[in-house]
Amino acid sequence: MLLRIIVWAILAFLLAPLLIIVLFSFHASPSLSFPFAGFSLRWYEELFGNAQLASAVIKSLTIALLTALVTLLLGATASLAWLRFGRAGRGMIEALTVTPIALPGLFVGVSLLVLFAQSGTQLSTATIVIAHVVIAIPILIVAMKARLALFDPSLEEAARDLGASQMQTFARVTLPLIAPTLIASSILAFAVSFDEFVVTSFVAGTETTLPMYIWSMMRRTVTPLVNAISTLALFFSIAILVASWLIGQARRRSAIAGRLEQLEPLP
Amino acid sequence: MTNPKTIIDIRDGKKVFGSFTALTDINLSIRQGEILTLLGPSGCGKTTLMRLIAGFETLTSGTISIDGNDCAGTPPERRPVNMVFQRYALFPHLDVFENVAFGLKVKGLPRSEVKERVNRMLNIVQLDNFANRYIDEISGGQSQRVALARALVNGPKVLLLDEPLAALDLKIRQHMLAEMKRIHAETGATFVYVTHDQDEAMILSDRVVLMEKGRIVQIDRPEDMYARPKSLFAAKFLGETNLFDATVSAVNGIGTTAVTTAGTPFLGAETEDRHVSERIIVSIRPESLSFQGGEAAQSAEGTVEDVVFIGSRSFYTVRLDDQSPVRIQVQRNGHLALPSVGDRTRIYWDSANVIMLPHA
Numbered sequence: 001m002l003l004r005i006i007v008w009a010i011l012a013f014l015l016a017p018l019l020i021i022v023l024f025s026f027h028a029s030p031s032l033s034f035p036f037a038g039f040s041l042r043w044y045e046e047l048f049g050n051a052q053l054a055s056a057v058i059k060s061l062t063i064a065l066l067t068a069l070v071t072l073l074l075g076a077t078a079s080l081a082w083l084r085f086g087r088a089g090r091g092m093i094e095a096l097t098v099t100p101i102a103l104p105g106l107f108v109g110v111s112l113l114v115l116f117a118q119s120g121t122q123l124s125t126a127t128i129v130i131a132h133v134v135i136a137i138p139i140l141i142v143a144m145k146a147r148l149a150l151f152d153p154s155l156e157e158a159a160r161d162l163g164a165s166q167m168q169t170f171a172r173v174t175l176p177l178i179a180p181t182l183i184a185s186s187i188l189a190f191a192v193s194f195d196e197f198v199v200t201s202f203v204a205g206t207e208t209t210l211p212m213y214i215w216s217m218m219r220r221t222v223t224p225l226v227n228a229i230s231t232l233a234l235f236f237s238i239a240i241l242v243a244s245w246l247i248g249q250a251r252r253r254s255a256i257a258g259r260l261e262q263l264e265p266l267p
Numbered sequence: 268m269t270n271p272k273t274i275i276d277i278r279d280g281k282k283v284f285g286s287f288t289a290l291t292d293i294n295l296s297i298r299q300g301e302i303l304t305l306l307g308p309s310g311c312g313k314t315t316l317m318r319l320i321a322g323f324e325t326l327t328s329g330t331i332s333i334d335g336n337d338c339a340g341t342p343p344e345r346r347p348v349n350m351v352f353q354r355y356a357l358f359p360h361l362d363v364f365e366n367v368a369f370g371l372k373v374k375g376l377p378r379s380e381v382k383e384r385v386n387r388m389l390n391i392v393q394l395d396n397f398a399n400r401y402i403d404e405i406s407g408g409q410s411q412r413v414a415l416a417r418a419l420v421n422g423p424k425v426l427l428l429d430e431p432l433a434a435l436d437l438k439i440r441q442h443m444l445a446e447m448k449r450i451h452a453e454t455g456a457t458f459v460y461v462t463h464d465q466d467e468a469m470i471l472s473d474r475v476v477l478m479e480k481g482r483i484v485q486i487d488r489p490e491d492m493y494a495r496p497k498s499l500f501a502a503k504f505l506g507e508t509n510l511f512d513a514t515v516s517a518v519n520g521i522g523t524t525a526v527t528t529a530g531t532p533f534l535g536a537e538t539e540d541r542h543v544s545e546r547i548i549v550s551i552r553p554e555s556l557s558f559q560g561g562e563a564a565q566s567a568e569g570t571v572e573d574v575v576f577i578g579s580r581s582f583y584t585v586r587l588d589d590q591s592p593v594r595i596q597v598q599r600n601g602h603l604a605l606p607s608v609g610d611r612t613r614i615y616w617d618s619a620n621v622i623m624l625p626h627a
Contacts, residue, residue, distance in 0.1 A: 161344070161349055163345075164373040176360045177358075
């Protein structure tokens with residue numbers, strides 16, 4: 001019983017702020033405290049009339065999309081290498097790519113800023129995308145490798161044996177099998193990029209992404225507009241995660257099904 | 268089969284992985300239309316030999332020719348052989364029809380021909396009604412048939428099968444063995460079959476290639492290999508046998524006599540390459556021993572220690588008077604009185620069933 005109470009208390013602690021933000025985004029008055037004065041869509045109306053906000057949203061979407069694409073390409077090539085490497089090679093890929101997850105964002109941000117400054121690179125959308133790719137790649141690799149470990153390399157041999165060239169094997173067997181994994185992983189990269197703040201603030205220069213816009217708004221005054229933006233961002237993120245999960249579920253016919261029985265390795 | 272054509276010829280094949288010699292001194296001619304089994308314990312090199320034929324590995328030295336053409340440097344996709352993989356390696360993103368059609372489609376055959384040939388092959392493997400099922404919607408035995416069909420539909424000169432029944436349970440395995448023989452007869456393809464299971468090899472093969480530690484130790488028809496193993500390894504690997512250390516005491520016109528270290532003499536029919544005082548191993552199968560014998564039979568006395576009934580057969584353990592234990596298999600038939608545990612008995616054998624093997 002006590003355990004249940006604790007579980008519910010933790011859930012309430014985690015979710016209550018979300019619920020309050022969502023609730024107050026529909027609040028009819030600018031007050032951010034109870035009593036609740038009735039529902040209204042005025043903050044959303046105000047949002048859609050805000051040109052600065054619109055441009056920040058478009059900027060963030062563009063960056064997230066570019067990050068997802070670049071990560072997808074890099075991830076696809078990394079995963080092909082992964083499939084061909086032995087245990088030692090895989091360990092190396094992992095060590096090299098996954099380490100940045102453990103590094104503090106502050107550190108990554110400063111390093112990138114120094115790198116761009118030293119190389120004379122103008123801070124722009126491109127530098128933000130580069131930074132986001134650096135952050136997203138390790139996450140992509142972690143998400144991918146569990147699935148790729150289940151990819152049966154004898155499927156590629158079977159294709160060759162049946163007369164397919166290396167290119168045909170890739171196009172007809174390898175790619176269709178790893179595609180759901182790649183797409184699900186790059187959607188994850190999109191989500192990571194969309195709300196990245198710490199590293200972005202170092203490398204953004206004069207660009208303003210949505211998280212940065214919200215933050216700067218909050219610095220001036222806490223307006224109920226923030227609730228409306230956050231609510232939209234929340235549902236957008238949920239939608240992306242659900243999409244990623246659904247695509248991941250399509251793996252029924254992908255890499256995993258190839259090894260329903262985990263038998264002993266070939267002698 | 269008169270003067271069968273050689274379809275695959277391997278000469279002085281050797282394969283080395285790093286510091287490990289996987290295969291050496293491989294000389295093998297595979298005849299058109301036969302079922303040839305590569306038999307041996309795991310690690311003997313049988314799978315490597317098959318992968319060399321398929322083109323997934325290259326010989327360190329020696330040659331492989333398929334249908335008269337040396338195929339060094341020919342990639343797997345351009346060899347006229349197809350393989351059934353141990354775990355089938357069926358494409359999980361394609362249905363049964365598309366799996367079988369894969370080879371024909373990548374070769375760019377017209378759609379109508381693909382359809383006709385795939386359907387004919389699905390009919391042969393009796394999967395007509397499963398064409399639109401996905402691989403995770405069919406059973407292990409059905410997957411096996413899809414794998415066979417997917418390989419055979421390409422009309423390979425040789426079908427390579429890598430332990431194709433290892434993943435199936437015993438009942439389906441026996442059924443699939445019969446199926447495999449039927450499909451072989453219907454397609455007339457040459458089958459090269461890799462297995463570590465002596466029963467599969469015996470049931471299926473025209474010839475068995477027995478391998479040990481990277482070498483071919485014997486190539487024979489299964490019945491000959493069973494009756495006339497050429498080494499201790501062959502005698503032990505195929506079937507059960509009684510083995511005795513022995514020394515040759517006489518070689519003459521009627522055969523070779525060897526006396527076991529415990530003191531029992533065995534007269535064997537073979538005389539070739541035997542000389543007096545040579546140390547050998549005498550092998551005699553449990554079913555070559557019996558409790559009744561004719562005039563010409565040899566015999567020894569002993570005491571019955573144990574009896575195990577297995578349906579129509581019984582396995583006896585008899586301790587001979589020289590203290591060596593012997594396993595005997597007898598067919599049970601009503602009118603013969605068989606001894607019981609503790610009984611004194613005499614066991615008999617014929618010189619034709621005494622196998623003399625070189626000391627390992």
